[in-house]
Amino acid sequence: MPKTSCLVISPYELIGDLFEGLLSANGYEVVGRAADPQAAQQCVLDAPAVIDIVVLLFCTETTCQPELIGWLGEDYPGTSVLVVTTRSEPDFLATCISAGADGYLHADMTAAGFLASIELLKAGEKVLPSRLATEIRQGEIVVAAADEASGSTLQPAVLSDLEGEIIALVAQGDSNKMIATTCELTEASVKMYLRQIFAKLSVQNRAQAAAWFVDRNSQFSPAQAKV
Structure with a gap:
């Protein structure tokens, strides 16, 4: 049976190394590394087969990041996207989920929890940490949020x-x-x-x-x- 293929994206080389080692040691095949969304897109295009899971590690929010997530969802629906971040702001979560991310994890989780989440993604499930799921249930995290300063509204x-x-x-x-x-x-x-x-x-x-x-x-x- 072929290994589940993963692409690791992080602007931090040490973090990328650690997660690549963790994935490789647990039976996953890391087929590429990228430091930013643009390089990641090129990795996806150059890959000989569809990548199973794309992991965005501690990437700061840029216009390119949701664009990458949306592009993967449209052109590579078989690829799951997992965001691992130190950020817990509702707007950032909303941006990622709205763009089509399949998972959103906070970096304070354990290695075992991360690997369990990867297994859920393999099975076609969506992944959210329980704390954020609770905030969603309480209505504290919404995707359609008015920006009072600019008067614009997220669709x-x-x-x-x-x-x-x-x-x-x-x-x-x-x-x-x-x-x-x-x-x-x-x-x-x-x-x-x-x-x-x-x-x-x-x-x-x-x-x-x-x-x-x-x-x-x-x-x-x-x-x-x-x-």
Whole structure:
């Protein structure tokens, strides 16, 4: 069985070395290293096969970073993107998730926790640390946030196909257990996806999410609705 391929991106050589060693020692194949998003894009283009997981380590927020995440999501949907950062500001999390990141971890986690998160990404799951997930559940982290200084507003992220299916099932009254069965997920994964959906829509509970869905898709049945 081929090894899971990884691309490590970090402006810090020592951090890149440490994570590359950690991944390699645990059976992953690090096929490239890059110091910035532009170099990372070239690594992806030069790779002989689609890279399974791209890991962005402690990268500062730039316009290039969300552009890289969005580009990977559009052109390489089979590639998972994991952001590992020392930052915990809601706006930075929102930017990464809105751009299409599959995982967002804070750097205070253990090596074992990092490797467990990589395994979840391999399985097609999304990854958020429990602390940030709690903030999302409490409505403290939202993707659609007004910038009072500039008067601009971030547009809510477009839901993925799976997220759209989940919110449609919520709207028709399905429980988490029923959604998990329908979508072939664990109940824990359903809860995580719901938190992400709530954050993207800037809602705080199932009722508000269902109301958003019904308002937007009143002419469709849940199975037919588009998000």
